[in-house]
Amino acid sequence: MKRQVDLLDISDGKLYESNDMVRADCFGCEGCSKCCTGMGESIVLDPFDVFNLTAGTGKTFEQLLESEIEMNVVDGITLPNICMKSGKCGFLKGGRCEAHQFRPGICRMFPLGRYYNEEGFKYFLQVHECPVNNKGKIKVKKWIGYPDINGYEAYIRCWHEFMIDLQDNLADLSEDNVRVLNLLVVKTFYQTPYGDEFFEKFYDRMKKIKEMLGL
Numbered sequence: 001m002k003r004q005v006d007l008l009d010i011s012d013g014k015l016y017e018s019n020d021m022v023r024a025d026c027f028g029c030e031g032c033s034k035c036c037t038g039m040g041e042s043i044v045l046d047p048f049d050v051f052n053l054t055a056g057t058g059k060t061f062e063q064l065l066e067s068e069i070e071m072n073v074v075d076g077i078t079l080p081n082i083c084m085k086s087g088k089c090g091f092l093k094g095g096r097c098e099a100h101q102f103r104p105g106i107c108r109m110f111p112l113g114r115y116y117n118e119e120g121f122k123y124f125l126q127v128h129e130c131p132v133n134n135k136g137k138i139k140v141k142k143w144i145g146y147p148d149i150n151g152y153e154a155y156i157r158c159w160h161e162f163m164i165d166l167q168d169n170l171a172d173l174s175e176d177n178v179r180v181l182n183l184l185v186v187k188t189f190y191q192t193p194y195g196d197e198f199f200e201k202f203y204d205r206m207k208k209i210k211e212m213l214g215l
């Protein structure tokens with residue numbers, strides 16, 4: 001997503017890669033759930049997040065939409081995000097994340113964020129968001145916790161590039177066609193189940209939709 005934020009205002013001024021050490025370790029959060037409350041529509045979900053949430057909860061995308069997630073428009077594209085309408089995430093129970101094993105990528109990274117550039121993206125440490133002082137040093141990839149970090153990062157780059165291409169193309173479309181395109185993206189990448197294996201089907205769908213849209 002395109003965002004105009006001065007990185008120096010919100011970070012320690014450094015950019016990190018997955019093998020770098022970073023002071024992000026909150027030591028199990030110790031009763032804090034700040035980043036699970038009042039986050040508005042900011043925890044946007046990519047298709048892998050929804051795949052993990054449906055697999056972890058046993059709910060369909062539509063069932064998750066009944067309470068835990070919602071749809072909103074981000075830079076012209078309709079995308080799901082974690083629902084905070086009651087002031088907190090629906091997965092937060094007794095101060096703990098019930099979805100911890102299958103939580104979304106943004107939750108995994110926090111207090112890290114992604115900074116996208118021409119080559120892809122790097123991570124940055126948000127210094128004003130997490131109240132834990134003296135955080136521990138930890139390797140970025142260990143903090144994120146996906147076993148295949150290279151595969152995951154390649155997927156994130158692919159999805160981000162697709163989002164940027166879509167945003168660029170939406171500008172030339174009528175309102176009706178924007179709606180049709182958004183429905184197509186949601187159906188292709190979020191609504192249609194992936195079965196047990198996500199990445200192969202994701203890339204297959206990406207290839208087909210790009211051919212269809214001439215991207």
Ligand code: SF4
Nearest residue numbers: 029032033034035130
């Ligand atoms: S704000 Fe920091 S300490 Fe609090 S729940 Fe989030 S990551 Fe953990």
Ligand code: SF4
Nearest residue numbers: 036089091092097107
């Ligand atoms: S999914 Fe878990 S970590 Fe993410 S906002 Fe909800 S309770 Fe917090």
